[in-house]
Amino acid sequence: MSSRPSPLPAFHRAVLRSAQHLVPVSERDEFLRSWHAELFHMHHCVPRGRLSTVRLHIDLPLGVVSDALWLRTHSLRRSLAGTPALCLASLLSLSLFSFAFAVLSYGGWHGLGVHLGSQAEHCLVAVPIILFVSSAIASFSHVELNSIPHTLRWINHLLFAGLKTSLALLLTFLLSVCLSRPLYIPLPRAADLLQILFFVLFALLAVRWSFHDQEQRCKQCLCSLATPARVGRPSHNLLEWTGTEQTCKQGHGRLSIPEIETSWHQYSRWIDQTSSLDHVASA
């Protein structure tokens, strides 16, 4: 036996070479190293006959590919978690899925088109009322910004809020259409009424969620705020600040939400950390 470990069979080398492209670049070397060691063990350390051909030629390549896929999805999940793009993409895919389900349940485009035409008009009338009611009764608190925001940042903020709310409303409309479908043939009038009721109920919830979600996002990058931490002691409320602080994962800033509104800390406060760091650097 030579002092260098002998190479793997061509088939397994080809599988590794193809699967490595699925793995993020930063983890590729370690992936190849661990799989090379595993496959080497199977070929050279396990006695012949203990491993079946199926396991060697089907199960193991599947293992290599699923491991590579897991690394890729994990890396995507880490980089996309909480981003506005993921939020919009999730809402859009749910809407498309609901739309496809509605097309199937109404027996094609034509059936759905006839039904949607009349229902969409009623729902469009309801949308401004729902937005008004949601804004009036929403329990969101005012957020004080410690730094003057850039106009472009505010435009992004408003665009994201508008798109998210519109997609959420579209999704609730499609959901209400799908849910009222079973009653559409036996009781068409009751189905119409039920669809509008479902839409109003879901839309109120969706708009409230949209407002709440917008509050819990970074004022710069619009990613969801994370790592909520309690600050202060409730029993010392008159002596010191007490509440919750949430931070942006990118380090743009933190949101302090007071537990009890006091004259010296009445509103939630967004503390921009990038501008304070710039200030320190310039000083």
Added chain:
Amino acid sequence: MSNPRLSHSAALILKAISLGYCFGFDVMEITGLPSGTVYPALRRLERDDLVESRWESEEDAFSSQRPARRYYQLTREGKAAALAATERYPLLARLLPEKHT
């Protein structure tokens, strides 16, 4: 800290590691699970801090005439989770024999 709820496969893999089966193929062989289940599950367990991995030293590997292996071992949370899983799935203890080294 509360013990995480593990699937039967994850509990089986955790139990195998606690019994001394410490690298991918070893775990796959003793549990009988397909490689497509074992390797991603090991990564998930490592992400959740239930197992940790270390590379075998190059000298040890070289003396055995093979590439260095990635060995897995239970963390403190992993040991607690393996105990909880054995209580939840009592058959686990009988399914897997201890590894003879």
